[in-house]
Amino acid sequence: MYPERLDAPQAYDIAKAMLDGFNRHYRLFRTESARAKHRFETADWHGQQRAQRERIEFYDLRVRECVRRLEKEFQAGAQGMDVWYQVKLHYIGLLVAHCQPELAETFFNSVTTKILHRTHFHNDFIFVRPAVSTEYIESQDPGARPSYRAYYPQPESLRETLAQVIAGFELQRPFEDLERDIGYVLAAMQPRIAGFKLRANFQIQVLSSLFFRNKGAYLVGKVINGFSSMPFALPILHNEAGQLFIDAALFGEDDLLALFSFARAYFMVDMEVPSAYVQFLAGLMPRKPLAELYSALGLAKQGKTLFYREFLWHLKHSSDQLRIAPGIKGMVMLVFDLPSFPYVFKLIKDEFPPQKDTTREQVESKYQLVKRHDRVGRMADTLEYSLVALPRERFSEALMAELLAHAPAQIEVSDRDGDGQQEVIIRHLYIERRMVPLNLYLQEAFDAGLDDPQARQQMERSVIDYGNAIKDLVAANIFPGDMLWKNFGVTRGGKVVFYDYDEIEYLTDCHFRAVPPPRCEEDELSGEVWWKVGPRDVFPETFAPFLLGNPAVREVFMRHHADLLTPQYWQAQKERIQHGHVHDVFPYPAERRFPAGAARA
Numbered sequence: 001m002y003p004e005r006l007d008a009p010q011a012y013d014i015a016k017a018m019l020d021g022f023n024r025h026y027r028l029f030r031t032e033s034a035r036a037k038h039r040f041e042t043a044d045w046h047g048q049q050r051a052q053r054e055r056i057e058f059y060d061l062r063v064r065e066c067v068r069r070l071e072k073e074f075q076a077g078a079q080g081m082d083v084w085y086q087v088k089l090h091y092i093g094l095l096v097a098h099c100q101p102e103l104a105e106t107f108f109n110s111v112t113t114k115i116l117h118r119t120h121f122h123n124d125f126i127f128v129r130p131a132v133s134t135e136y137i138e139s140q141d142p143g144a145r146p147s148y149r150a151y152y153p154q155p156e157s158l159r160e161t162l163a164q165v166i167a168g169f170e171l172q173r174p175f176e177d178l179e180r181d182i183g184y185v186l187a188a189m190q191p192r193i194a195g196f197k198l199r200a201n202f203q204i205q206v207l208s209s210l211f212f213r214n215k216g217a218y219l220v221g222k223v224i225n226g227f228s229s230m231p232f233a234l235p236i237l238h239n240e241a242g243q244l245f246i247d248a249a250l251f252g253e254d255d256l257l258a259l260f261s262f263a264r265a266y267f268m269v270d271m272e273v274p275s276a277y278v279q280f281l282a283g284l285m286p287r288k289p290l291a292e293l294y295s296a297l298g299l300a301k302q303g304k305t306l307f308y309r310e311f312l313w314h315l316k317h318s319s320d321q322l323r324i325a326p327g328i329k330g331m332v333m334l335v336f337d338l339p340s341f342p343y344v345f346k347l348i349k350d351e352f353p354p355q356k357d358t359t360r361e362q363v364e365s366k367y368q369l370v371k372r373h374d375r376v377g378r379m380a381d382t383l384e385y386s387l388v389a390l391p392r393e394r395f396s397e398a399l400m401a402e403l404l405a406h407a408p409a410q411i412e413v414s415d416r417d418g419d420g421q422q423e424v425i426i427r428h429l430y431i432e433r434r435m436v437p438l439n440l441y442l443q444e445a446f447d448a449g450l451d452d453p454q455a456r457q458q459m460e461r462s463v464i465d466y467g468n469a470i471k472d473l474v475a476a477n478i479f480p481g482d483m484l485w486k487n488f489g490v491t492r493g494g495k496v497v498f499y500d501y502d503e504i505e506y507l508t509d510c511h512f513r514a515v516p517p518p519r520c521e522e523d524e525l526s527g528e529v530w531w532k533v534g535p536r537d538v539f540p541e542t543f544a545p546f547l548l549g550n551p552a553v554r555e556v557f558m559r560h561h562a563d564l565l566t567p568q569y570w571q572a573q574k575e576r577i578q579h580g581h582v583h584d585v586f587p588y589p590a591e592r593r594f595p596a597g598a599a600r601a
């Protein structure tokens with residue numbers, strides 16, 4: 001297949017036009033990300049959130065633009081496969097000194113699969129794995145900053161070094177009291193480095209760009225001493241007077257994992273060499289898949305590409321069966337998983353039972369809404385794929401029967417690529433991180449018996465965090481709709497996260513009402529809803545019977561979250577949002593906040 005000569009005259013021009021398309025994309029993506037600093041400095045929170053939402057659309061827009069150009073100027077779709085093969089080789093050549101080759105390869109895949117359509121393309125024409133290395137990339141621009149900076153403090157000069165690190169970001173806003181904050185950081189660091197025997201190689205490395213999200217800026221780095229290294233992040237916030245303060249010091253992999261969680265909005269970071277950022281971050285969080293790191297940096301398409309490669313690789317190197325996911329089956333979604341792989345696969349069923357008054361389009365639009373919305377650490381991110389082909393032999397018979405019964409229009413079983421293996425091709429699929437469904441997690445505690453202190457703690461902690469999850473969603477203008485335990489999951493870190501999106505609404509679109517007083521004795525005795533209910537009317541007093549059947553659960557819930565059962569609570573939150581309030585989201589527990597910030601809460 002390898003051509004001896006690159007003799008198709010149009011191949012170079014197509015490759016060049018394709019790369020121009022990618023470069024335009026990355027320039028716009030980077031400019032928008034870099035502007036986050038100014039938005040932070042000027043406290044433009046609505047602007048920051050809008051930019052976070054809009055940036056997600058950039059990729060598809062640029063791919064469409066590029067497809068149009070290639071069709072118009074080069075009749076790209078009509079070119080033969082020999083020409084396309086040469087296009088790919090020229091493209092690889094053009095990427096040798098490029099700063100984002102892996103992203104450019106993915107862009108190539110997106111554009112070519114659009115032009116060549118799936119039935120025609122063959123793996124030879126796309127990048128099924130990287131062709132150009134991302135190691136040791138440095139920008140050649142004279143003014144370029146390195147991806148990270150190193151500082152070499154002495155124990156007695158740590159304070160000065162930290163001040164220098166912060167000054168290096170040139171934030172155009174004064175700090176309220178930087179000396180005080182550095183004191184806090186040093187105090188938090190002290191117990192972790194107290195036992196340190198200082199080695200020759202003692203240094204602090206800090207990524208050169210700040211990470212922006214919502215109302216925060218995060219400085220990310222690591223302290224290295226000899227062969228050990230400790231990741232850290234410092235959140236920087238605004239006070240009421242528009243001055244800056246450091247709100248906490250996050251240390252270690254778990255803190256960083258919470259900051260970079262799949263249940264949060266993507267960061268805005270000005271990066272010339274994104275792979276260098278990913279490598280640095282992977283060193284801080286070795287257990288986090290690279291796919292999720294790319295996504296967390298806003299490079300969601302790269303995240304999706306890497307996830308898929310990882311999944312195919314895992315399938316090849318495992319032999320367990322895809323099965324119906326544990327838990328209560330969904331009425332709208334058909335959910336399955338592979339036990340050896342920490343994700344679930346969800347497809348929309350062909351038909352829904354009558355109590356689900358919705359359509360496929362509406363469900364898709366709710367998932368879209370979540371993708372674009374600030375997920376505040378409480379809604380799982382989803383990757384969306386079309387035409388996913390998986391080996392038939394990996395499907396358990398029960399799952400296959402379930403798919404044929406509830407989603408026959410979504411699947412096709414055939415040997416499309418003619419390799420003699422039957423495949424199940426799924427038209428449209430969502431993939432998200434697997435969690436333990438909260439109903440199962442609670443049941444586990446009940447089964448162990450609540451006299452067992454560990455079981456009781458498991459129950460209490462998850463009921464409290466369930467209420468906190470709802471309150472975080474509410475603050476972010478999300479009404480979850482269906483708040484049953486089964487619609488929430490518990491993450492590895494023990495956090496409760498919502499994953500059932502088909503009934504969510506913006507809080508500001510809902511009407512929170514009190515149950516009207518009964519008009520007569522008959523109303524009073526009736527177990528039915530006798531009052532008139534509008535389409536977006538919500539009656540918080542009626543939540544209790546569905547949620548709080550278990551007396552122990554009820555007791556914990558009422559102690560911490562009784563307000564969730566009153567219409568006043570919901571109404572007040574709605575009014576706050578309507579008055580333009582942008583909530584604070586802290587990707588760390590309240591008790592980690594330094595005293596100055598915590599005192600303001």
Ligand SMILES: Nc1ncnc2c1ncn2[C@@H]1O[C@H](COP(=O)(O)OP(=O)(O)OP(=O)(O)O)[C@@H](O)[C@H]1O
Nearest residue numbers: 326327328330331332333335433434435437486500
């Ligand atoms: N991310 C996940 N991790 C683990 N299990 C999950 C996950 N998402 C869904 N499930 C399982 O699949 C079930 C159905 O999923 P989901 O709630 O999304 O479907 P649904 O059709 O919208 O549900 P409902 O009938 O409540 O509307 C859940 O109850 C849970 O047991």
